[in-house]
Amino acid sequence: MEATVGALGLPAVLDLPAGPVRGGLVVLHGSHADQRSYFLYAHLARLLPPAGVAVLRYDRRPRVDGHDVPLADQAEDAAAALAEMRRHVGAAPVGIWGFSQGAWAAAVTATRDPVDFLVLVGCSGVSPAAQMRYGTAEQLRRHGYGPADVAELTRLREVAEGFLRGDVPRSVAQAELDAAVRRPWFPLAFLPDELPETPGTWADMDFDPAPVLARLTCPVLLCYGQTDAWTPIEASLAVWRREARDAELTVARLAGCDHAPTLGGGDDPGSVSPQYEAVLLDWLDRRLSPAG
Numbered sequence: 001m002e003a004t005v006g007a008l009g010l011p012a013v014l015d016l017p018a019g020p021v022r023g024g025l026v027v028l029h030g031s032h033a034d035q036r037s038y039f040l041y042a043h044l045a046r047l048l049p050p051a052g053v054a055v056l057r058y059d060r061r062p063r064v065d066g067h068d069v070p071l072a073d074q075a076e077d078a079a080a081a082l083a084e085m086r087r088h089v090g091a092a093p094v095g096i097w098g099f100s101q102g103a104w105a106a107a108v109t110a111t112r113d114p115v116d117f118l119v120l121v122g123c124s125g126v127s128p129a130a131q132m133r134y135g136t137a138e139q140l141r142r143h144g145y146g147p148a149d150v151a152e153l154t155r156l157r158e159v160a161e162g163f164l165r166g167d168v169p170r171s172v173a174q175a176e177l178d179a180a181v182r183r184p185w186f187p188l189a190f191l192p193d194e195l196p197e198t199p200g201t202w203a204d205m206d207f208d209p210a211p212v213l214a215r216l217t218c219p220v221l222l223c224y225g226q227t228d229a230w231t232p233i234e235a236s237l238a239v240w241r242r243e244a245r246d247a248e249l250t251v252a253r254l255a256g257c258d259h260a261p262t263l264g265g266g267d268d269p270g271s272v273s274p275q276y277e278a279v280l281l282d283w284l285d286r287r288l289s290p291a292g
Contacts, residue, residue, distance in 0.1 A: 015056075031100060040261070051281055052288070075105055096109060127208055135229060221252065
C-alpha cells in the first residue's frame with residue numbers, strides 16, 4: 001500500500017503480510033541508494049511479508065546543493081517511518097534495517113526512538129572520514145596499485161579533509177588536488193576535481209559511532225560481506241564489542257559477498273545471497289512470536 005513519511009511527505013510503500021503480523025521492519029538507505037525501489041529494499045518487501053514481517057520503504061529526503069543528507073535528518077525521517085509502521089502493526093515488535101550509511105542512521109534513530117531490533121548490513125564502526133580513507137585505499141589495492149600510490153592517496157584525502165574541517169587553506173588543498181587529478185588512480189579516490197568554496201560541507205565526516213553504539217540495548221544482527229572493500233570489518237567489530245555491551249550482538253559473515261549482500265558484486269534481486277536470506281529469516285524467526 002502507498003504511504004508517506006514525515007513532515008516532508010516522503011513517498012513510501014508499506015508491504016503487509018497476508019496473515020497475522022509478527023513484526024515490522026523500516027528500511028534505511030545507503031548513501032547512493034536513496035529510492036524505495038532500490039533492489040535490496042524491494043527484495044526485503046518480497047522476502048519478509050510471507051514470514052509475517054511488514055516492510056516499510058521510502059524515498060530518502062533530497063540532497064540540498066549536492067550535500068549529503070545529515071544523519072540527524074535521516075534519523076528524524078526514520079522516527080516518522082517507525083510511527084507510520086506502528087500505526088499499522090499495533091503492538092507487534094518493530095525494528096530497523098539499514099545498509100551502509102543507513103546503518104549509522106538506524107543506530108542513531110534507535111537511541112532516540114527505542115526499537116525492538118536492528119538489522120545492519122555493512123555497518124562501519126569508524127567515522128565516515130576514516131571509512132572513506134580505508135575504502136578508497138582498498139580500491140587502489142584491488143586495482144593493482146602499490147604502497148606508494150596508496151600513501152599518496154591517503155595524504156590527498158587527509159589534506160582534503162583538513163580543508164573541509166577548516167584546518168587547511170583551500171588554495172593548499174586545491175593545489176594538491178590539481179596535481180592528483182593526473183594520476184591514473186584518481187577516479188578511485190572519490191574526491192571532486194574542484195573543492196567547495198567553503199569548509200563544512202560534509203557535516204558528518206567525523207561522526208563517531210562509538211557513543212551511539214554504547215546506548216543500544218536491543219538485539220542487533222550485523223551482516224558483513226567477507227570481502228567488503230568499503231568497511232573495515234575487524235576495526236568495526238572491535239568498536240561494536242567494546243561499546244555495545246548492553247546489546248545482544250549476532251555477527252554474520254556472508255561468503256561471496258562484498259559491501260552489499262549479493263554474490264559476484266551483483267546489483268539485481270537475482271544476485272542476493274541465499275545465505276543472507278537464510279540468516280535474516282532465521283534471526284527474525286527466533287525473535288518474533290509465532291503467527292497465530
